[in-house]
Amino acid sequence: MVNIDYNMENIKRCLCPGCPVQAKSECVQEKLTKMKSEKGDIPAKEDVPGVYCSTGKTTCDGLDPSQMCQCGKCEVWKEYKLGECEPGGYYCAKGEAR
Template identity: 60%
Template sequence: MPMSRCPVQAQSSCVKEKLDKLKSMSGSPGPEDVPGLYCATGKAKCGDLDPKQMCQCGKCEIFAKYDLSHGKPAGYFCANGKAQ
């Protein structure tokens, strides 16, 4: 599922800018360039995400493989800091 389909990111201009930049980037992007990494890199990099929308993290194979539903915050991006 493309990141742009995530309801939390749907109205984010920050996410749109980062996705557009990724399309034109050569080489490996840094964590700050990828809007969907969220807790893997600490606090979410985009401040205009909509936490009232439902996350779809449970559909991600990596989410299931690493049993991320038991982390905190469970099933949501890290608006307040790094996951534990």
């Protein structure tokens, strides 16, 4: 399994919050709004609508897997060479990288 650091640097570089797959999920949007309003410490993993390659599947519903995943454009994905791992994308629905 790949060990992707759960830290503020990766949270900030993550493209998941703007991903079309989860754009229409009310739960994701609520988490994103809450995360943006809080400053300081690293938020709990379950409160971040992203870095799923590190944290695993989302706890939110309303995902649309018919939309194009953008993991391949992500700097975290590139740095950790996630194209060589499974599942390779759609971590929000398929779980963390391994």
